[in-house]
Every structure is written in C-alpha cells, then in structure tokens.
Amino acid sequence: MGAFHAYDIRGVYNVDFDRDTVYRTGYFIPRLLSADKVLVGRDCRVSSQEIHDALIAGITDAGADVYDIGLSSTPMVYFGTANYGFKASVQITASHNPPQYNGLKVSRENALPVGFDSGLGQIKAWIDEGVEIIPAQKKGKVYAKEVREDYLAFLRKYVTDDLKELKVTFDLSNGMACLLAKDVFGNGCDYIFDTMDGRFPNHEPNPLIHDNVIPLENLVKKTGADAGVIYDGDADRVMFVDEKGNFVAPDLIIALLGHYFIDERGEKGKVLQEIRCSKAVSEYLEPMGAEVHTWKVGRANAAVKLRELDGIWGGELAGHYYFRDFFYSDSGLLASLLVLRVLARLKKEGRSFSQAIASIARYENSGEINFRLDDKQAAMDALKDHFSAQEKVLSFMDFDGYRLEFAHWWFNVRPSNTEPYLRFLCEADSKELLAEKVAQVKDMLVKRFGAVLQ
Numbered sequence: 001m002g003a004f005h006a007y008d009i010r011g012v013y014n015v016d017f018d019r020d021t022v023y024r025t026g027y028f029i030p031r032l033l034s035a036d037k038v039l040v041g042r043d044c045r046v047s048s049q050e051i052h053d054a055l056i057a058g059i060t061d062a063g064a065d066v067y068d069i070g071l072s073s074t075p076m077v078y079f080g081t082a083n084y085g086f087k088a089s090v091q092i093t094a095s096h097n098p099p100q101y102n103g104l105k106v107s108r109e110n111a112l113p114v115g116f117d118s119g120l121g122q123i124k125a126w127i128d129e130g131v132e133i134i135p136a137q138k139k140g141k142v143y144a145k146e147v148r149e150d151y152l153a154f155l156r157k158y159v160t161d162d163l164k165e166l167k168v169t170f171d172l173s174n175g176m177a178c179l180l181a182k183d184v185f186g187n188g189c190d191y192i193f194d195t196m197d198g199r200f201p202n203h204e205p206n207p208l209i210h211d212n213v214i215p216l217e218n219l220v221k222k223t224g225a226d227a228g229v230i231y232d233g234d235a236d237r238v239m240f241v242d243e244k245g246n247f248v249a250p251d252l253i254i255a256l257l258g259h260y261f262i263d264e265r266g267e268k269g270k271v272l273q274e275i276r277c278s279k280a281v282s283e284y285l286e287p288m289g290a291e292v293h294t295w296k297v298g299r300a301n302a303a304v305k306l307r308e309l310d311g312i313w314g315g316e317l318a319g320h321y322y323f324r325d326f327f328y329s330d331s332g333l334l335a336s337l338l339v340l341r342v343l344a345r346l347k348k349e350g351r352s353f354s355q356a357i358a359s360i361a362r363y364e365n366s367g368e369i370n371f372r373l374d375d376k377q378a379a380m381d382a383l384k385d386h387f388s389a390q391e392k393v394l395s396f397m398d399f400d401g402y403r404l405e406f407a408h409w410w411f412n413v414r415p416s417n418t419e420p421y422l423r424f425l426c427e428a429d430s431k432e433l434l435a436e437k438v439a440q441v442k443d444m445l446v447k448r449f450g451a452v453l454q
Helices: 020-033 048-061 075-083 116-128 149-154 161-166 181-185 210-223 250-256 256-266 279-286 299-309 332-348 353-358 376-390 431-449
Strands: 010-013 037-042 065-071 088-092 102-109 140-144 168-171 190-191 227-232 239-241 270-272 291-295 312-313 322-323 369-372 394-399 402-405 409-415 419-426
Touching: 020 048, 020 065, 020 102, 020 116, 037 048, 037 075, 037 181, 048 088, 048 102, 075 088, 075 102, 075 149, 075 332, 088 140, 102 116, 102 168, 102 299, 102 376, 116 299, 149 181, 149 332, 161 332, 168 210, 168 369, 190 210, 210 239, 227 270, 227 332, 239 250, 239 332, 250 256, 250 270, 250 279, 250 312, 250 332, 250 353, 256 279, 256 332, 270 279, 270 299, 279 291, 291 299, 299 312, 299 322, 322 332, 369 431, 376 402, 376 431, 394 419, 409 431, 419 431
Parallel strands: 037 065, 037 088, 065 140, 168 190, 168 227, 270 291, 270 312
Antiparallel strands: 010 102, 088 102, 227 239, 312 322, 369 419, 394 402, 402 409, 409 419
16 A cells, blocks of 8 residues: 555556555545546556556445546646546656556546545555445446646747747657647647657656656757746646756745736736745745745645635646636646746746846755665754754754754755655755755764665
8 A cells, every 4th residue: 555645646557556455445535525427537657557447446336426538637636626527537647757656646626636635545554444336226337528628728828929939849758748739839849749649658747857858958959949848747746947958946936926916917916935945936926926835745735825815826846836816726737838928928028047046046056865774863952953053043943854944045945745766956045055055964864874875
C-alpha cells in the first residue's frame, strides 16, 4: 500500500499498487465523498486503460454512475468536476513520473483536492482493514462525457491577437498537452514531442529535471523564439525558457503574472506562494498592490488555501499555478496563455522575456538539494538551532518544515511527503554567501546525521 501519499495515490504499477487496489479505491470513493456519480479521465500511459477499467468496475459496483471523459489532461478533469457540479472525480495519471508509474488524483466538489489527510487515508484504512466489498444490487452505469470542447472554449477566452506577434516553441512532452495545445495556440508555432505516447520516448515528462528541458532550450536558440514552453505529463504544470534559451525559475513566474492580473485587469488582492518561493516574488508584487501569502507545498494545500483566502492567483516552485478564474485550481495551459499574454505586451514595449525576469530576480538561489537521512526532524531542528544562534532571525515559519529568514539570506528545510529525503533550499544576496551557507549545511548533515547527498 505504499502508493498512498500526501497528495494522491501514485507509484510503480503492479509494484506499489495493482488492479485490486484500484478496484477497491473506486468502490470506496462514492462512500467517502457521498457521490452517486463520478467523473473519470485518464492519461496516455500504457497502464492507464487497465487502471481505468478496474476503477470503473469498483465505482459501478458501489452503485454509482461513471461519466467517462476518456483521454484527458488533469486540468480537464478539474474543469469538468467544477463546471458540471460533480461531487467526485478521478484522473488516472502519474503526472511527471517515468512511464512505469501511474496513479489516481481524486477531487471532490468544486474540484477541491482529496489528499491523504482529507480522505485518501480513510480509503487506505478501509482497504487495510479488509472492509467487505458488497456489490450494490443496482449497479452503476457508465456514460460517455464530452468535456474537451467546453474546456477549450474556456481557455480560448484568454487568447488575444497580441499572441500572434510572439514566436513561441512548445515541448508537449508526449503527454496530455498534445490533446489540447494546438487547438489553443494554433499550428503556427513550433512544436516538439507533440504526439501522445505513454512510453515518453523522448524524455521523462518532468520539466524540473534540466536534461528534459535541453531539447526545448536548443530549439528556442535555433529558431530565435521569444519564449519556450514545456508541460509535464498530465499538463497541470508548465515551465518556461527565455529567448536566450535559459530555464526560468518557476516561482518567478508568479511575480510575472502580476502584469496580467494587476496591470492589465486592475485586480489588487491576495496572491499565494509556497514556502520555498524566492523573496523576490513578494518584493516584486507588493509594490504593485498584491498581498502575498505563504503556505505549504502541494496542490492538496494550495488549492484549498487559495479558495480560503479568495486569492486571485498563486503558484509553486514546481510549476503549478492556481487561479480563482479556474475554480482555484491549476492548469498548465491557462498559466502559459496568461504568461504569453504578458510577454506579448512586454514585447510591444521593447522588453524581452529575459529582461522581464531580470527585473524580478534579485537573489542567488541554491535550488532544492535532497539529503537521504533517517532522523529528518532532528536534522531540521539542528539546522534551525545552529543558524538562529549565529544571527538574528527576522522571520520564522514552522509549517511544511522550517523557513528562517535572516538579514542577507534565508533557508527552507522540509521533509519530503513522497520520498525518504530531507529537502533544503537556500537563497542569499551573493554567490559567495550562498556557497558558504550551503557548504555549512552539507557539512553538518553529513557529519552529524550521516546524510547522503542525492
């Protein structure tokens, strides 16, 4: 049962979970969410059809109807859930993971995420306890449901003629963006890896791993594009490459979106970032009129928090961007549309993508560094105590690990929710200070806790 995680059910299919786990999960979802109908979509992974069949068998044996939208991106399922008033939905996907992985992303009414603490843990308990499966006397039915065209119509509301002035290259990662991107952006752009293939033959569908972005970086430089756009496997995340072929830190895009919501639409209000985001984000947005809030990592946390705040938009270091316009949920295609609108406007003013990002970025950043060690909490406490004893702590956050801010640098240390790692990230005023602090952390964790740098 190692596939039940903080945000979803995910793992290597037939190793971490199997058809029986999927069937039982499907059977218990209607009970968990008090739903008599469940919206179901799937990605293009090789195992997705088999999982789809097992999931539907479980749901219908529970007496609930299934509305099957077939091949879909994860945001398509979120759209369908909220737009049509479903109390429960499931997207079959392993998002950015390699092809042997698969999983289930479960949502409740209004496309709110169901994480381990909000329901998946209960399903796991029912399965572990062997709660009896008693097929309903009246089995549920399966209906085909069309969502794609309505979702495309929603996205097209954000398309403007200005976008035609941009030269953009897209890497669709052989994933679910292939189902939609050309209908949104047209055939006049340059596309690579634009055929759905659940084996992901060109690269893993994870844009956070730099090797996977290199083909796009090279294409941007070769074609002289204004920007490059790359989606993950299920198209809920998106990342960008500037006109010089440089990868853009995803948290800085949260700040760039201020030019759409605040400058173009005149919306001043609450914006959500997560605990790993650069200080540059709030420092850039607050003078524009935004009120920036910081919260935990992950959709199960962010989508709920943005709704609670009634925030306008928010984002994560992993390339998720959430929008009040989109039921407080994340959509890679919507995020890319809005970013490209900003870039088109800036291009008219004579400013490039790299120049816009340079006006936001103010610090040197380590990126996330992973350490494998046993006693994560003790290691976190040791780092907190060590550095807070050396200099004055200007800000301290103790949710999702720790974030300590000092006069010239800050760090976040947090336990992974899905892997046996302690994750560390640091930002400083200078390269020299950054290198000094990172070296101190590595030395402490290796010597005192036997950490292995991943």
